[in-house]
Structures are given as structure tokens and as C-alpha cells.
Amino acid sequence: MLGYALDRLLTLVPTLLAASLLVFLFVRLIPGDPAAILLGDAATPEQVAALTRELGLDQPLWKQYFLWLGNILEGDFGTSIFFGKPVLAVIADSAETSILLAVTTMGWIVLIGVPIGILAAVRQGSWIDQATSGLAMLMASVPTFWLGLYFILVFAVGLGWFPSSGFPSITGEGGLLNLRYLVLPSLTLAAPNAALIIRLVRASMLDVSREDHVRTARAKGLHPLRVAIKHIFRNALIAVAGAFGFTFAALVSEAVVTETVFSLPGVGRLVVQSILRRDYPVIQGVILIVVVFYMFVNLLVDLAYARLDPRVSLK
Amino acid sequence: MNGLISVLRSVRERRLATIGLIWLALVCIAALGAPLLAPFDPLDFDPLARLAEPGWPHLFGTDHFGRDTLSRAIYGARMAVLIGTGSVFVALVVGGIVGMLSAYFTKLGHLLMRAVDVLMAFPALLLALVLMTLLERSVVNTIIVIGTVYATTTARILFGMTLKLKGEVFVEAAICSGAGHASVLFRHILPNLVSPLLVQASFIFAFAQLQAAALDFLGLGLPPEVPSWGNMLSEERIYITRAPWLLIFPGTLIILTVFSMNLLGDAMRDSIDPRFRKDVKGV
Numbered sequence: 001m002l003g004y005a006l007d008r009l010l011t012l013v014p015t016l017l018a019a020s021l022l023v024f025l026f027v028r029l030i031p032g033d034p035a036a037i038l039l040g041d042a043a044t045p046e047q048v049a050a051l052t053r054e055l056g057l058d059q060p061l062w063k064q065y066f067l068w069l070g071n072i073l074e075g076d077f078g079t080s081i082f083f084g085k086p087v088l089a090v091i092a093d094s095a096e097t098s099i100l101l102a103v104t105t106m107g108w109i110v111l112i113g114v115p116i117g118i119l120a121a122v123r124q125g126s127w128i129d130q131a132t133s134g135l136a137m138l139m140a141s142v143p144t145f146w147l148g149l150y151f152i153l154v155f156a157v158g159l160g161w162f163p164s165s166g167f168p169s170i171t172g173e174g175g176l177l178n179l180r181y182l183v184l185p186s187l188t189l190a191a192p193n194a195a196l197i198i199r200l201v202r203a204s205m206l207d208v209s210r211e212d213h214v215r216t217a218r219a220k221g222l223h224p225l226r227v228a229i230k231h232i233f234r235n236a237l238i239a240v241a242g243a244f245g246f247t248f249a250a251l252v253s254e255a256v257v258t259e260t261v262f263s264l265p266g267v268g269r270l271v272v273q274s275i276l277r278r279d280y281p282v283i284q285g286v287i288l289i290v291v292v293f294y295m296f297v298n299l300l301v302d303l304a305y306a307r308l309d310p311r312v313s314l315k
Numbered sequence: 316m317n318g319l320i321s322v323l324r325s326v327r328e329r330r331l332a333t334i335g336l337i338w339l340a341l342v343c344i345a346a347l348g349a350p351l352l353a354p355f356d357p358l359d360f361d362p363l364a365r366l367a368e369p370g371w372p373h374l375f376g377t378d379h380f381g382r383d384t385l386s387r388a389i390y391g392a393r394m395a396v397l398i399g400t401g402s403v404f405v406a407l408v409v410g411g412i413v414g415m416l417s418a419y420f421t422k423l424g425h426l427l428m429r430a431v432d433v434l435m436a437f438p439a440l441l442l443a444l445v446l447m448t449l450l451e452r453s454v455v456n457t458i459i460v461i462g463t464v465y466a467t468t469t470a471r472i473l474f475g476m477t478l479k480l481k482g483e484v485f486v487e488a489a490i491c492s493g494a495g496h497a498s499v500l501f502r503h504i505l506p507n508l509v510s511p512l513l514v515q516a517s518f519i520f521a522f523a524q525l526q527a528a529a530l531d532f533l534g535l536g537l538p539p540e541v542p543s544w545g546n547m548l549s550e551e552r553i554y555i556t557r558a559p560w561l562l563i564f565p566g567t568l569i570i571l572t573v574f575s576m577n578l579l580g581d582a583m584r585d586s587i588d589p590r591f592r593k594d595v596k597g598v
Binding site: 014015016018019022026029030134137138140141142143144145146149150152153157249250252253254256257260271272275276283287290291294295 | 331429430432433436437438439440441444445447448449521525528529532533534535545548552555556559562566569570573574577578581
């Protein structure tokens, strides 16, 4: 297992390097002097000259890349044009919101997706199955920002149950109660993903239910619910567990839209605002971190597969 | 061609999928006949009729510039069809060629599929955002960006399928009888990929609508003056309480279009995969 994990980790290195090269080239592809771009409009010629030396912009491109990569590995992602402080610190400020949003969203996805998926599979072909399948497809067809706007209109402006925007830190005044700011955003973000999980749980439950061990369990006269949970769902979970992982990994970038609708100070909104502000060092930093995170979660999912399902060969 | 016919037949067997097909036909008609169907010019300002409620002569009401919502929605269908088919075209052509060539020429495949892996290391929306940063906001660029994002998944799917087909007896027979590479790829392998490509196309069309709307909403999609459903939502979102129709109409149009395309895609996929055939009949 450890050997397999190390092996997979090693295959990740070239992809990671290539991805970092793309992120590096991204700023170079923007027309103009990279040092001037990275410093923004307010920079003086002296500052531009200093950064040109620091980034080695007078050196060949491959040297610049390794210099840049070396800085990144030391934790130096450059300085934000807009905030005037290190990029890593800017990203760290928005990390709390993003992580909490992703975790609460994941909670909703499991809470909504799994029971409905099981129900649909157990009642295959019935009106319940048809209704939930239709509902799942509808949930996957709604633009998230539209759903978010109507959640705000109904539950925040209309009923006043939840705050409509922003997110004060849970370490500040209000403490854990501040999580109520995340209820509507996490539900918004969960909707299309829960739809996916409903369909997946249903499909993999139906797949497993055709297997021999399920027929044996039924033949023994076990209660249908017991068969559904213990014999079918636990096996179906292997396929679903992977989807949970991929979904979680994608949430950070999918949250871009939701965070904008609800004005949440998360990483997603930071990306959009940095793009609109042309704050390239921040864009570069966020993309790099999100990509690394995305790849590692995907790796963990693969490893979890190998662990959960002995049939996955550890080649 | 047999595959195509059986796919279409399976769509007809399902009530909802048929309704979806009818809706999509209506969207296409609106797109083609927009100048004839729209009662007003979608860009015409009418300062006297700002935020007019739905009624006569503005059936869907007007926006904060006094522009007719119905006319803008009809012209929006044009953008929806254009973005959808454009993205499908880019994704299938680029992804299809990369996937098929990679599976057929193994050495080239090592290189190309690695490149696909790298692009897939970027989450879809993030990749679209990054690409849009480098490009001007325009219809063509939006299509290129969304098409590129889905070209990666298409390449991976077609890579797997071509690899499988390559080992089939009929392909070997074609090679033995002296067929060239192009003939094997396009005359013998490609026809077997038509149905999965159709399914893929329908899902890409649906996703492209949502992605384009999201990009519009973030201010990184189509130019703001283009009447698209996403831009309508993005521009009028602050009037959600004062003039709710400004969000209900374009939103419903997006949902109906994406929903219809998903229904269609599902029906087609199930007809290809016999496991699903009797699963959800009638849905």
C-alpha cells in the first residue's frame, strides 16, 4: 500500500510541474512587461527595475521559471498589487471561509444525496423514483447564482431566517453562531452536487443489487431494509466515495460563483476580484494552490479506492 | 447510422425527453427567427418605460433601461444556441481528434494524453476563468474557452473508446486488407463513436449554458451589451425585489433549456447502455 501511494505520488510530480509551468507562463502571456504587470499601474520605474532584477527577467525564460519555482517552494508567492502584502497572507485570510463553506456544503450533499439516492434505488421504477430522478435533474439544471439570488430573496429578505451576505470569522464575535451566514450559500452550492450524488447512489445501488451476494442475502429472508443498507449500500459506497472526493476537490473552484452572490470573503471571490483588479500575483498564487489541492484530493481518492476495494489492483 | 436511428427512437419512447426535444426546437426557431419574432429592438432604450411590469405592449416587462425583456429573451436564444453548438463543436473536434489519435498512435498518445492530464488538473470553472483573463470578452472567445474546457473530458472518453475499438476484429480486418490510417480511423472507428459522441454533445451543450451564464454573471463572459440570458440576469440582479420578472424569465429559459438537453442526453445514453434500458422507462 505504501509503495503504491509513493508510486502514485511520483507520477503526480511531472503533471504538477507542467501545471506550474502553465501558471508561470500565464503572466508572461499577458502583453507587456511582466514586472510592470506584477507591480500594477502605481509602480515607479525604480520599483519595476528592482523587481526585474529580483525575478531575473533579464535571464532566459527557463531560468526565470526555476527562480520562480524556487521562491514558491520557499513560500514566497510574491506581493499582492492591491493589498500590498504577501500573496500567501492574502490567500490565508480567505481560507477560513472557503474551508468552512466546502465542509458545510459537503454535509448537505451527503445529507440530501445519500438518503434520496437510496430511496430511489429501493423503490426503483415507482413514482418516488421518477419524482426524485426528475428533481435531481432539475437541480443540476439551475444556474447556481440564480438559485442563490432566490434563496436570498425568500429566506433572507422575505422571511429573515438567515443573513443575506458576508461571513464574519467564527473566531470573532458571535463565535460558532456565525455559521448561520453559511447556511444559504452552502445549500446553493450543494444543490447541483447533491443532484449528482443522488443519481450516482441510485445507479451504483442498482448495480450492486444485481450481484450474487445480494441475492443470497435476500434468499436468507433478511429484511429488505437490512439488505439495502448492509449488503447493497455498503458496497455501493465504494463508487460513491470517489465521487465525494472529486466533488469536494471541485467545490473550492465551483464556489467562485456562490461566494460572489453572497459576498463571502473566500478564495473563489478572491480569484474573481483579483481578475477584475488585474492583481496577477494573487491570481497566480490562488490557481497554483487550488490546483495542488485538487490534485492531492484526487490522489487521496484513488488511494482510498485501493484501500476500500481489494479488487483494485495495486499496480 | 443505425446507432443514430436507435438513439432517436429511444428518445421518442420517453415522454419527457420528447417534450425536451420540442422545447429545444422552439429555442432554435426563436434563435433563427429572432428579428422576425421579437416585437422590439433588443437594444432600444425607452426611458419612459423603465422597469415596466409585464403587460401590453411589453409582454415580459422592461429592464432598467426600458429595453423589452421578451425581445431580449428571444435574441438571448440566439446566444444560447450559438454558445451551445459552438462549444460542442470545439470540444468534439479538438477532443475527438486528440482522443482518437492518442489511442491509435500510442507514442503520440503518451504525449497528448499527458497534456490532457495537465489541463484536467485545473478545475473546470477555474480553467475557464484563467483563459478568459487572457482573452478579450467576446462571443468567439467564450466559445473557445468553454469548448477547450470540455475538450479535455471528451478526449479522455474517446481515448478509452478508441483504444477498445482498436482491438476489435473488424478493425484488424480493415488493417489487414490494406486500409490506410485515415481510412481505419474515420471509416471504421469513427462511425462506432457516433452515439457516444451524441451523448457527450448533449451534456456539453447543457454544461456550456450554465458555464456561459456563470461567466456572464462574474463579468467575464460575453460583452455586456450582448443580449444573452446570462447577461440579462447579471445586469438586472439588483432589481430582484423591485422587478422580479427581470430574473424569472431569463432564469426559467436557462433552466428549461439545460433541463431539456439533460433529459435528451440521458435518454440517448440509456439507449446506448442496455443496462439502463428498462431502469427508468417513461421518465
